[in-house]
Amino acid sequence: MSDIAAAPIARTALSFPGPVRTTDGWETTARHAAGGLRLADLGPLVKLTVRGPADGSVRAALGTSFGHTVRPRGGPLAGALVVGSGPGEWLVLGAPGTGGELLAGVRSIIADSGEFASVVDVTHGRALVRLTGADTPLLLSKVCAVDLADRVVPDGAAFRSSVARVVTDVVRDDVDGTRSYLLHCERSSGQYLADSLVDAGIEYGIEVGAPTEHDDATGHPR
Amino acid sequence: MMLLTCPNCGARNVSEFRYVGEAKSRPDPETATPEQWRRYLYFHRNPAGWIKETWYHGSGCRRYFGIERNTVDNAQRPAGVTS
Amino acid sequence: MSRNGQRTPRYSAWSLVRHGLGAGGEWGRAFRHHTPRQAYDVVIIGGGVHGLATAHYLAENHGITNIAVLEKSYIGSGGSGRNTAILRSNYLTPEGVRFYDRSVKLYEHLAADLNFNVMFSQRGHMTLAHNDSSLRTMHWRAEVNKLQGVDSSVIDPGEIKKLVPYMDVSASTRYPILGALYHPPGGIIRHDAVVWGYARSADAHGVHIHQKTEVVGIDVTSNRVTGVRTADGRRISAPVVVNCTAGWSTLISDMVGVDMPVQTFPLQAAVTEPVKPFLDTVVVSGTLHTYVSQTDRGELVFGASVDPFASYSTRGSLDFVEGLAGHVLELMPALSKMRLLRQWAGLCDMTPDYSPIMGLTPVEGFFVDVGWGTYGFKAGPVSGEAMAACIAHGKPPEIIAAFGLDRFEEGRLVGEKGAAAVGH
Ligand SMILES: Cc1cc2nc3c(=O)[nH]c(=O)nc-3n(C[C@H](O)[C@H](O)[C@H](O)COP(=O)(O)OP(=O)(O)OC[C@H]3O[C@@H](n4cnc5c(N)ncnc54)[C@H](O)[C@@H]3O)c2cc1C
Ligand SMILES: [Zn+2]
Numbered sequence: 001m002s003d004i005a006a007a008p009i010a011r012t013a014l015s016f017p018g019p020v021r022t023t024d025g026w027e028t029t030a031r032h033a034a035g036g037l038r039l040a041d042l043g044p045l046v047k048l049t050v051r052g053p054a055d056g057s058v059r060a061a062l063g064t065s066f067g068h069t070v071r072p073r074g075g076p077l078a079g080a081l082v083v084g085s086g087p088g089e090w091l092v093l094g095a096p097g098t099g100g101e102l103l104a105g106v107r108s109i110i111a112d113s114g115e116f117a118s119v120v121d122v123t124h125g126r127a128l129v130r131l132t133g134a135d136t137p138l139l140l141s142k143v144c145a146v147d148l149a150d151r152v153v154p155d156g157a158a159f160r161s162s163v164a165r166v167v168t169d170v171v172r173d174d175v176d177g178t179r180s181y182l183l184h185c186e187r188s189s190g191q192y193l194a195d196s197l198v199d200a201g202i203e204y205g206i207e208v209g210a211p212t213e214h215d216d217a218t219g220h221p222r
Numbered sequence: 223m224m225l226l227t228c229p230n231c232g233a234r235n236v237s238e239f240r241y242v243g244e245a246k247s248r249p250d251p252e253t254a255t256p257e258q259w260r261r262y263l264y265f266h267r268n269p270a271g272w273i274k275e276t277w278y279h280g281s282g283c284r285r286y287f288g289i290e291r292n293t294v295d296n297a298q299r300p301a302g303v304t305s
Numbered sequence: 306m307s308r309n310g311q312r313t314p315r316y317s318a319w320s321l322v323r324h325g326l327g328a329g330g331e332w333g334r335a336f337r338h339h340t341p342r343q344a345y346d347v348v349i350i351g352g353g354v355h356g357l358a359t360a361h362y363l364a365e366n367h368g369i370t371n372i373a374v375l376e377k378s379y380i381g382s383g384g385s386g387r388n389t390a391i392l393r394s395n396y397l398t399p400e401g402v403r404f405y406d407r408s409v410k411l412y413e414h415l416a417a418d419l420n421f422n423v424m425f426s427q428r429g430h431m432t433l434a435h436n437d438s439s440l441r442t443m444h445w446r447a448e449v450n451k452l453q454g455v456d457s458s459v460i461d462p463g464e465i466k467k468l469v470p471y472m473d474v475s476a477s478t479r480y481p482i483l484g485a486l487y488h489p490p491g492g493i494i495r496h497d498a499v500v501w502g503y504a505r506s507a508d509a510h511g512v513h514i515h516q517k518t519e520v521v522g523i524d525v526t527s528n529r530v531t532g533v534r535t536a537d538g539r540r541i542s543a544p545v546v547v548n549c550t551a552g553w554s555t556l557i558s559d560m561v562g563v564d565m566p567v568q569t570f571p572l573q574a575a576v577t578e579p580v581k582p583f584l585d586t587v588v589v590s591g592t593l594h595t596y597v598s599q600t601d602r603g604e605l606v607f608g609a610s611v612d613p614f615a616s617y618s619t620r621g622s623l624d625f626v627e628g629l630a631g632h633v634l635e636l637m638p639a640l641s642k643m644r645l646l647r648q649w650a651g652l653c654d655m656t657p658d659y660s661p662i663m664g665l666t667p668v669e670g671f672f673v674d675v676g677w678g679t680y681g682f683k684a685g686p687v688s689g690e691a692m693a694a695c696i697a698h699g700k701p702p703e704i705i706a707a708f709g710l711d712r713f714e715e716g717r718l719v720g721e722k723g724a725a726a727v728g729h
Binding site for chain 2: 566567615617657713
């Protein structure tokens with residue numbers, strides 16, 4: 001991997017003022033966010049969209065359905081985060097560089113199912129950020145109308161809605177008991193979405209930075 | 223903001239949806255006369271009261287669905303048997 | 306003060322002074338209250354500008370005065386009292402331009418004709434183009450207008466800036482302004498005054514205006530209209546019934562079984578606190594879905610396109626104000642500190658081609674003057690004149706011949722969407 005890392009081949013949808021760094025062939029911000037409310041660019045993560053029957057064996061093999069998430073411990077998708085992003089629609093997020101393996105994994109699931117289903121690698125076509133901190137519900141309530149109370153969106157829940165008028169997949173994925181959300185949207189709206197989130201977060205002291213080495217592929221602590 | 227209830231996603235701001243219109247059946251394009259086709263395109267019942275209609279949840283599940291809405295006060299109820 | 310049988314007193318500067326000095330007693334009512342007759346020659350349903358103008362011209366031009374105008378609420382309670390009062394004739398089709406031009410001409414001397422100050426202010430009307438395709442439509446409209454003798458031309462950003470100094474015509478905006486269709490005879494009017502003026506004149510000719518009188522049924526015998534029934538249990542006979550109910554018009558046509566290509570959509574508008582005059586023309590932007598004018602009192606009146614779904618509800622929405630504010634500030638950033646005072650909605654009877662439906666129907670004696678959508682206030686005078694002729698002669702006059710109900714099944718649409726979807 002290191003030879004690719006020396007010469008970046010990809011940029012994420014987001015750019016922020018300040019230094020940049022190159023990891024896994026991706027150029028991202030080198031800023032480090034330490035405050036209580038942080039926005040991290042997870043653009044380099046592998047992103048696959050899967051479509052198939054909402055209630056068949058593809059669903060059973062992926063292990064989750066619309067509105068929920070799962071982190072498979074074994075099997076072809078071990079280590080990835082599988083999000084039920086719509087009825088019969090999934091989003092698979094994995095570590096940078098694991099696209100080939102994950103794609104092959106989902107393809108084998110589809111082949112075994114015999115169902116009419118598809119998988120597409122949209123890694124470079126989407127933006128992905130993680131928003132972490134106790135104040136995230138306050139911040140998001142300014143730009144998203146969905147009620148984020150535990151009762152409605154508990155840890156591990158997912159929904160798609162309008163966030164700052166951008167159609168966004170929102171995944172609640174708490175970090176060590178601290179509120180945290182993944183936000184995923186079309187690449188061309190990514191910078192706008194991130195800027196809107198930062199703007200909405202200024203009063204809560206939001207900081208922007210890359211994930212730390214303590215985070216796993218999905219920005220979740222190991 | 224008016225809320226509309228999507229059968230997949232639940233109640234959402236109406237601005238997340240696209241209004242498709244009254245649910246009606248399309249004449250067969252193979253056999254319909256131009257007059258029949260234009261009636262289908264242009265004419266509406268436009269009732270003041272309950273109407274069965276189609277909406278599209280563009281900012282959410284991206285699915286079409288049927289709902290019954292009262293056009294006088296915008297009250298809603300799930301569509302009965304949507305065809 | 307009863308004036309039964311008396312001549313309607315004229316309004317004049319002299320009568321104003323006299324009343325100001327307390328010498329004239331109370332101002333008389335502009336129109337009278339009557340007990341409904343059992344039969345009329347013509348029953349007009351709907352007391353908006355269209356119904357009242359039709360009554361006025363039937364009496365004035367054709368001597369037909371045994372008329373009732375039935376209004377379920379108060380006159381002007383529909384679109385006629387809720388619109389943003391823009392008058393213009395810079396449409397897209399020759400049929401449309403000719404028709405609306407006749408209306409503007411009638412409006413120009415309406416105050417004198419009705420002896421009622423309707424405050425028509427021909428301050429000019431400007432439709433902005435933010436991209437090449439709308440600039441092309443503006444040129445198209447300007448040429449069609451000129452051929453019909455209507456004053457319209459395309460102007461450049463420099464000329465726009467001269468007319469509206471507060472407008473951001475720089476190239477750095479999100480939707481840069483490339484030019485505009487400028488229409489000097491367009492302007493705004495006092496909409497209530499038009500309604501009251503026609504009502505007063507019709508009343509003076511002996512027309513009965515019945516408010517709080519809702520029509521709940523129409524009687525038809527052998528495919529011929531014979532009369533109407535009202536919510537208070539009356540039956541009123543009439544060989545001619547005219548549907549002038551705009552947003553409610555399909556409900557009326559349903560009573561006689563005439564299907565119509567009409568859907569009812571709410572249209573919202575809003576008004577700010579008054580400020581000193583700074584905006585002389587009406588400014589419309591189709592791309593930004595907004596338009597603005599300043600009233601004589603100094604308020605800014607804003608409008609937009611119809612709500613995104615069909616409804617009979619006239620409740621305002623936050624969505625509308627949010628979108629509106631964003632778009633208006635795009636055009637005139639200096640307005641960011643202005644406060645909105647009110648927002649409201651009215652019902653619009655939208656047709657597939659953004660042109661009206663006027664004239665005869667398959668049911669004898671049942672006439673329609675509907676499909677006024679978001680643009681019908683300006684058409685009040687010409688429609689009244691044409692409908693009166695249509696009723697008196699039993700056949701639509703040339704000026705409305707293109708607007709018949711039969712055009713939809715026959716596929717002869719008069720497409721005005723490009724000139725009427727935002728700039729009403
Ligand atoms: C916010 C807004 C802005 C607009 N801006 C413009 C503009 O700038 N320029 C322009 O030209 N047009 C504009 N319009 C459109 C214009 O207002 C209408 O097209 C026009 O007023 C229609 O007039 P009308 O007389 O046909 O109908 P209305 O004025 O709506 O009158 C219809 C009447 O029928 C009555 N009625 C309904 N049912 C019954 C019944 N069963 N029995 C008895 N009476 C009944 C109603 O109470 C109502 O008073 C606007 C409309 C709105 C809502
Ligand atoms: Zn949905």
